[in-house]
Amino acid sequence: MAGKSARHRVAIIGCGRLGQKYAQAYSTYPDTEIVAIAEYNDERRQAVGERFGITALYPDVQALLGDVVPDIAAVVTPTKFYKEAVIACAEAGVKGISTDKPIAGKLSDADTMVEVCRERGIVYAGGNLQRAMSEVQEVARRIHAGQYGPIIGASVHRWGSGEISGGGCQHVAVLTLLAGAEVAEVIAWGTPAEALASDTDEGLIINGRFHLSNGIDCAVFGMGTPYRGVDVWSEDTLIRWDWGPPEIYQGYDAHGARQRIEAHYAPYRWSEFGYLTTSIRSFLAAVETGSELVISGHDLRQALEVAIAAKVSAQRGSVPIKLPLEDRSLSLYPRRYRWLGGDEDGLPQSVEEAAGR
Ligand SMILES: NC(=O)c1ccc[n+]([C@@H]2O[C@H](COP(=O)([O-])OP(=O)(O)OC[C@H]3O[C@@H](n4cnc5c(N)ncnc54)[C@H](O)[C@@H]3O)[C@@H](O)[C@H]2O)c1
Incomplete structure (x- = not known):
């Protein structure tokens, strides 16, 4: 994006409802630039490309990495596809990867993602959780x-x-x-x-x-x-x-009842994205300086x-x-919407909504 310092070149992997929130946030910060989007659904891919001004559009992570290796990959597909995307990004040399929640169905898959990133010195951040608020x-x-x-x-x-x-x-x-x-x-x-x-x-x-x-x-x-x-x-x-x-x-x-006091919390910049901002800013800082994440893949x-x-x-x-x-072979799968996404769960996001209209 012209005029930006773009210290961090970002790819969004999976650009449905939550992925679009990530895309809005990453296109607002002065030091980040979205360089590519991988989105499986053809119509939604075109719609979000136009909405965020991105022409490097791909159906999946493999096709994207064949052309572009970003600094940051925000993986916001349904949970089932996190592992494939995290491993592919790690092997391609991405410096920081985030997934959202829940991290996996199988505990061994969560282990693989955390370990692949740890071994390669890649920052693995934990996404849009209230802990980041x-x-x-x-x-x-x-x-x-x-x-x-x-x-x-x-x-x-x-x-x-x-x-x-x-x-x-x-x-x-x-x-x-x-x-x-x-x-x-x-x-x-x-x-x-x-x-x-x-x-x-x-x-x-x-x-x-x-x-x-x-x-x-x-x-x-x-x-x-x-x-x-x-x-x-x-x-x-x-x-x-x-x-x-x-x-x-x-x-x-x-009467012995607890009394609520004023918390006096400090205001926070870019509060329009809520705790997604705190999560992403700590992720970027961790990639730049190795500082601690507010929410990590380990969490x-x-x-x-x-x-x-x-x-x-x-x-x-x-x-x-x-x-x-x-026993790392144990598993617990999330409900269908989280595991497979709205398209497979009968709750597809309309093209109009994806286009931001
Ligand atoms: N942290 C939170 O508060 C929060 C809130 C909602 C959802 N989530 C999580 O975010 C994830 C996505 O949820 P959503 O609401 O955005 O779902 P969604 O169905 O709206 O979006 C998922 C998108 O990923 C695309 N996709 C699917 N497989 C893909 C692949 N292999 N490569 C590229 N794109 C692919 C789909 O076409 C779809 O556009 C889920 O894991 C869900 O549990 C977290």
Whole structure:
């Protein structure tokens, strides 16, 4: 794009509903330029090409890499196609790769993607998750700087809303950030029986307990309590992420109830793209300087692993399951829309919508 410094040449792999959000963001930042798009659907490919002013258009990642090797590849196909795209981009010499969520169906596929990138020194970023939200990151920094005192408890509410992998990775990624720990052991109870017996996470409601690596036991509620997110608390402060900037409660009123205080979060640039911006900016910084990602491929893998462990625990009569899982052949597939996309699930995006009209 003329006039841009374009430090990062970007390819979008899969340019459906979410891919177009990535494309909007990457075409707005002053230091990024979209150089190519791979999109499987012919009409949508033409529509998004015109919409974002891109002429280097390809049906798939192989065709794209045959012509262009970008610095950055944003993989936003349905989950089934992430692995092929990540490996192809890594082998072609792309410096940074992101996928979205959930990372995979099979745990071994998640391992392959994380390992291929690690071995080659490629940054593997984790996409559009609430963990990346600037306010979530800011409250985490405050917690870890000791501003609220040591965290002594945690809970997860309405885990995944009936999608413990597809949506539940949001909860796990926020929990591990705010608690400053990973999930070390899972014990779970699951309903309904048909969902527990299937190979997907669709409709499965899990209640249970995550034992964290810092010794905290985290209660896990499958339904709303009425909250829907993650709470962590210290002696006198409760931080509540409930899908948005975390609320902070500090001290108690005359009746012993918690009092909400003003969080005073700093404003964030390019807030029109929400937490996608924080995720992408940390990704670009990591490619430039090796700095830490706000959400990584490893975080996505850990979320899949926790979801698999919960399902296995519930299936086996609530056996405690330790993480990392020994059996890397285990799997948990997301619902059809996430796995195969809207076209295969009977929810295709119209050409008008893809064209931004
Ligand atoms: N982080 C979030 O909040 C969030 C929200 C929605 C979706 N997602 C995830 O994003 C992914 C995509 O979801 P979506 O809503 O954009 O789906 P979508 O069906 O709207 O778009 C997927 C696009 O990828 C294209 N595609 C499929 N296979 C391809 C291939 N091999 N090569 C190139 N293009 C290919 C399809 O033609 C389609 O245009 C899914 O994994 C989903 O779980 C994440």
